[in-house]
Amino acid sequence: MTSRLAFVARRVLLTIPVLFVMSIVVFLIIRLVPGDPVRTMLGFRATDANVAEVRHQLGLDQDILTQYLNWAGALFRGDLGSDIVSHAPLSELLAQRLPVTFELTGLAIVLAVAIGVPLGIRAATGGRWVKRLTEGFVVFGISIPDFWLGIMLVLLFTGTLAILPPSGYVPFADDPVNNLRYMILPVLTLAVGEAAYILRTTRSALTGVLDRPFITFLRAKGLSTRRIVSGHALRNAAPAIVTVIGIQIGVLLGGAIIIETLFALPGVGRLVVTAITQRNYPAVQAGVLAIAVTFIVVSLITDILVGALDPRVSDGKST
Amino acid sequence: MSPDDRIEVPADVLQFTDVSVTFATDDASPVGPAVDGVTLALRRGEIFGIVGESGSGKSTLANAVMGLLPGTATVTGSILVNGREVVGQDDAQLRSMRGDEVSMIFQDASASLDPTWPVGDQIAETIRAHRLIDRREAKARATALMTEVGIPDAADRYGDAPHRLSGGQRQRIVIAAALANDPQLLIADEPTTALDVTIQAQVLELIDRLRTVHGTTVLLISHDLGVIAQVCDRVGVMYGGVLLEVATARELFRAPKHPYTRALLAANPAGAPRGTRLPVIPAAWSIESLSEAELLAQAKEAER
Amino acid sequence: MSVQTQLERVAPITTPRARRRSSTRFLLGGGALLGVLAILAIAAPLLAPHDPEAVVVREVLGAPSFDHPFGSDVLGRDVLSRVLYGLRVSLLVSVSAVLVSTIIAVPLGLLAGYFGRWVDTTISRTLDMILVLPAMLLAITFIAILGPGSAVAALAIAVIYLPILARVMRSSTLIVTRNEFVVGARARGAGHLRVIVSHVAPNAMGPVIVQASVLSAFALQLEAGLSFLGLGTQPPTPSLGGMLSDGRDVLVQAPWVEIFPGLAIVVAVLAFTFLGEGLRRAFDPKGVAE
Ligand SMILES: Nc1ncnc2c1ncn2[C@@H]1O[C@H](COP(=O)(O)OP(=O)(O)O)[C@@H](O)[C@H]1O
Ligand SMILES: [Mg+2]
Numbered sequence: 001m002t003s004r005l006a007f008v009a010r011r012v013l014l015t016i017p018v019l020f021v022m023s024i025v026v027f028l029i030i031r032l033v034p035g036d037p038v039r040t041m042l043g044f045r046a047t048d049a050n051v052a053e054v055r056h057q058l059g060l061d062q063d064i065l066t067q068y069l070n071w072a073g074a075l076f077r078g079d080l081g082s083d084i085v086s087h088a089p090l091s092e093l094l095a096q097r098l099p100v101t102f103e104l105t106g107l108a109i110v111l112a113v114a115i116g117v118p119l120g121i122r123a124a125t126g127g128r129w130v131k132r133l134t135e136g137f138v139v140f141g142i143s144i145p146d147f148w149l150g151i152m153l154v155l156l157f158t159g160t161l162a163i164l165p166p167s168g169y170v171p172f173a174d175d176p177v178n179n180l181r182y183m184i185l186p187v188l189t190l191a192v193g194e195a196a197y198i199l200r201t202t203r204s205a206l207t208g209v210l211d212r213p214f215i216t217f218l219r220a221k222g223l224s225t226r227r228i229v230s231g232h233a234l235r236n237a238a239p240a241i242v243t244v245i246g247i248q249i250g251v252l253l254g255g256a257i258i259i260e261t262l263f264a265l266p267g268v269g270r271l272v273v274t275a276i277t278q279r280n281y282p283a284v285q286a287g288v289l290a291i292a293v294t295f296i297v298v299s300l301i302t303d304i305l306v307g308a309l310d311p312r313v314s315d316g317k318s319t
Numbered sequence: 320m321s322p323d324d325r326i327e328v329p330a331d332v333l334q335f336t337d338v339s340v341t342f343a344t345d346d347a348s349p350v351g352p353a354v355d356g357v358t359l360a361l362r363r364g365e366i367f368g369i370v371g372e373s374g375s376g377k378s379t380l381a382n383a384v385m386g387l388l389p390g391t392a393t394v395t396g397s398i399l400v401n402g403r404e405v406v407g408q409d410d411a412q413l414r415s416m417r418g419d420e421v422s423m424i425f426q427d428a429s430a431s432l433d434p435t436w437p438v439g440d441q442i443a444e445t446i447r448a449h450r451l452i453d454r455r456e457a458k459a460r461a462t463a464l465m466t467e468v469g470i471p472d473a474a475d476r477y478g479d480a481p482h483r484l485s486g487g488q489r490q491r492i493v494i495a496a497a498l499a500n501d502p503q504l505l506i507a508d509e510p511t512t513a514l515d516v517t518i519q520a521q522v523l524e525l526i527d528r529l530r531t532v533h534g535t536t537v538l539l540i541s542h543d544l545g546v547i548a549q550v551c552d553r554v555g556v557m558y559g560g561v562l563l564e565v566a567t568a569r570e571l572f573r574a575p576k577h578p579y580t581r582a583l584l585a586a587n588p589a590g591a592p593r594g595t596r597l598p599v600i601p602a603a604w605s606i607e608s609l610s611e612a613e614l615l616a617q618a619k620e621a622e623r
Numbered sequence: 624m625s626v627q628t629q630l631e632r633v634a635p636i637t638t639p640r641a642r643r644r645s646s647t648r649f650l651l652g653g654g655a656l657l658g659v660l661a662i663l664a665i666a667a668p669l670l671a672p673h674d675p676e677a678v679v680v681r682e683v684l685g686a687p688s689f690d691h692p693f694g695s696d697v698l699g700r701d702v703l704s705r706v707l708y709g710l711r712v713s714l715l716v717s718v719s720a721v722l723v724s725t726i727i728a729v730p731l732g733l734l735a736g737y738f739g740r741w742v743d744t745t746i747s748r749t750l751d752m753i754l755v756l757p758a759m760l761l762a763i764t765f766i767a768i769l770g771p772g773s774a775v776a777a778l779a780i781a782v783i784y785l786p787i788l789a790r791v792m793r794s795s796t797l798i799v800t801r802n803e804f805v806v807g808a809r810a811r812g813a814g815h816l817r818v819i820v821s822h823v824a825p826n827a828m829g830p831v832i833v834q835a836s837v838l839s840a841f842a843l844q845l846e847a848g849l850s851f852l853g854l855g856t857q858p859p860t861p862s863l864g865g866m867l868s869d870g871r872d873v874l875v876q877a878p879w880v881e882i883f884p885g886l887a888i889v890v891a892v893l894a895f896t897f898l899g900e901g902l903r904r905a906f907d908p909k910g911v912a913e
Contacts, residue, residue: 022755032768143892145844147851148885159875213430221445222418232433254759258848273852276767284767292756311480
């Protein structure tokens with residue numbers, strides 16, 4: 001038990017340098033803009049006084065180390081600065097938009113796992129036709145760009161069948177039923193590709209496990225095939241599957257940037273895209289930061305889960 | 320204790336009659352059967368050794384008893400376990416036999432255990448697969464078995480993952496899991512090959528002791544003459560899928576009948592130290608290609 | 624029952640010939656498809672029936688016809704011509720991005736794998752930093768800094784794939800370096816550079832080529848996604864992603880504006896995927912590429 005705790009502690013400590021590198025990347029976003037970022041931001045009509053004021057406001061008139069320390073210090077207090085366009089505090093903006101992104105990606109990963117894992121098990125243990133069909137689904141899911149799939153789904157469900165709204169959003173708290181109606185297509189769009197990856201991983205991890213000698217011993221002990229697969233093979237394949245799910249959540253967060261724009265969902269991804277076109281650098285920083293931190297936390301949880309699933313990992317032995 | 324002192328029980332625990340196994344290959348090139356016409360009966364309570372070089376069909380023969388051969392294998396002949404036919408049985412019937420009436424252990428114990436499961440549960444699971452008993456009872460029985468096979472502080476080690484145990488201890492766990500339901504027959508396929516020599520001796524002693532206490536019949540497969548010499552009552556020699564000769568261990572080492580056996584012993588004097596591997600016999604020895612007389616001549620040559 | 628089949632099956636005994644046959648099928652399929660796409664892209668100016676940027680008010684949202692096989696878009700532009708030109712941009716951006724990335728990754732992976740120790744640590748840890756952000760987010764970050772455009776998109780894609788390609792090259796270098804002919808060459812007194820260039824590099828390239836082909840498929844999707852967001856190739860230059868974005872509002876009235884560019888992406892992605900699979904079976908039997 002103590003070794004488990006030590007493992008978790010070690011893994012948590014390891015995220016500190018990652019967070020540090022990430023913070024530098026985000027910090028540099030505005031400072032690496034070629035030319036004068038403030039002028040680029042404010043446009044040609046801005047007066048010199050205006051530019052100087054915003055520069056001071058963003059702390060860009062200090063030396064770089066002071067800038068970073070001030071920025072990081074403010075970050076710790078939850079102060080992300082304010083939006084150049086709307087002047088609203090970015091922390092409030094994120095608080096509104098993160099739930100949308102979390103709902104979208106959370107539902108998508110749940111759906112992807114619900115499709116991918118059972119199909120992966122069937123693919124690893126089934127007959128020739130099951131294998132062919134699942135392989136077809138994998139190729140389909142991996143080769144179709146998710147946003148085009150989304151467009152085709154809109155064409156089908158709002159054009160031809162006319163049963164779902166093409167785009168839009170209402171908060172879950174205001175109108176749960178319509179919130180979910182708006183979420184169906186974007187979630188489905190994101191989930192199909194992810195399900196294909198999860199299916200493929202489940203299949204190959206499980207196939208690998210089923211070839212191992214301990215499976216033969218389990219059969220020699222008189223266990224049923226169902227028990228062997230559900231009690232042992234899946235348990236052994238789980239770390240690989242969980243690892244890939246963690247990585248795919250990163251991909252999903254990236255995909256959400258496009259899908260939110262496609263379906264007009266007011267999430268963080270759409271915030272970033274809009275901010276980039278408006279050269280609203282503080283908002284870009286805040287959005288990138290939010291997605292990156294989410295990804296890092298997900299990776300942390302994934303690794304801890306893998307450690308819990310595989311006693312050798314938490315004992316510090318390589319598998 | 321020698322088997323001769325025992326009271327004969329009518330039905331043999333295990334009886335092979337003209338058993339052959341052929342593997343289908345994906346290209347049409349014909350290969351001979353992996354097991355070729357084996358006829359053999361094991362007496363109750365004996366340790367019967369099968370010796371033969373690698374690839375001689377020992378594992379295939381053992382797996383045929385358990386119904387563990389891959390789908391590409393075709394088994395002909397008859398295999399009777401306690402008088403009941405095994406060949407052609409469906410999986411449900413085989414499953415109720417495996418781990419209960421007949422158990423099997425394999426070469427590499429480290430690879431035989433699920434790395435993610437506590438070792439104790441892997442013993443308890445065998446019991447629960449065949450007996451309607453509750454979790455707590457199974458756990459108590461598994462702990463007792465761990466103690467019996469010589470795991471110190473069994474209750475404390477019950478929850479350990481396999482990688483926390485030594486190689487010898489893992490093999491003991493595997494033996495405990497195999498013996499959990501008091502099987503009448505234990506098939507041990509190279510059970511000590513992956514272990515170092517001192518641990519090998521301990522594991523063999525354990526198998527011998529358990530056989531004595533529980534009256535289990537043991538089919539012990541090895542390519543190591545030293546292992547065979549240490550514990551077996553009777554020995555069968557396999558070569559190229561054929562069971563060449565069966566004799567008591569003493570007879571075999573003192574007066575081998577078949578020329579191949581003689582060649583084998585010539586290369587590995589009786590009482591060879593444990594750990595001695597059988598030499599791979601050159602292709603020229605293929606028994607199909609040689610007449611009895613030629614084999615004899617070669618065996619004599621080898622003796623010099 | 625089917626589960627049983629799996630448990631009882633033996634590892635398939637694939638003969639070298641069977642493997643070669645299956646790899647040839649993928650190589651031929653993917654290669655031929657890609658060849659056709661490349662010809663279409665390169666010869667777009669000759670093949671396109673219309674000027675891809677010519678606005679024709681009369682033809683706005685025209686359905687597919689003999690004159691416009693793929694129909695025409697919101698501005699009356701010929702969709703087929705725009706798909707051909709868009710393919711050109713998409714292939715150019717994705718292939719050049721992966722190419723640049725590979726050219727940088729190969730020496731880095733070679734050095735890390737061959738010398739090991741601190742050289743490996745330095746290179747590997749530095750490249751790992753790129754993986755701190757999800758790929759799409761990193762691309763977006765690049766574009767936020769440098770501004771939208773196809774060149775920036777290509778640069779971003781090149782940077783994203785650098786750690787993956789370098790890692791594959793490093794692994795295959797590690798395997799090759801252990802081979803006796805490399806050890807032998809060193810023992811005969813050959814210098815490091817000579818050994819790397821004439822012994823290690825040629826034998827370690829297989830997996831990285833496989834990986835590059837697989838990544839080209841992803842690069843193509845990434846480029847299309849960025850252009851869809853208006854962050855990649857900029858209008859009026861036609862791009863497949865940009866076309867999908869233009870037609871988004873008229874999807875139901877004029878689905879052809881959305882269907883054909885999307886199909887073009889799918890076909891190109893499949894071409895790279897098949898090619899990659901064929902190359903993998905032929906040149907990466909150990910499965911070093913991810
Ligand atoms: N799954 C299989 N498929 C095809 N041939 C096999 C298979 N298992 C064993 N064989 C062949 O059967 C013969 C006997 O093998 P085996 O029983 O493993 O020998 P031993 O256990 O004595 O070393 C060998 O020629 C081997 O190649
Ligand atoms: Mg064997």
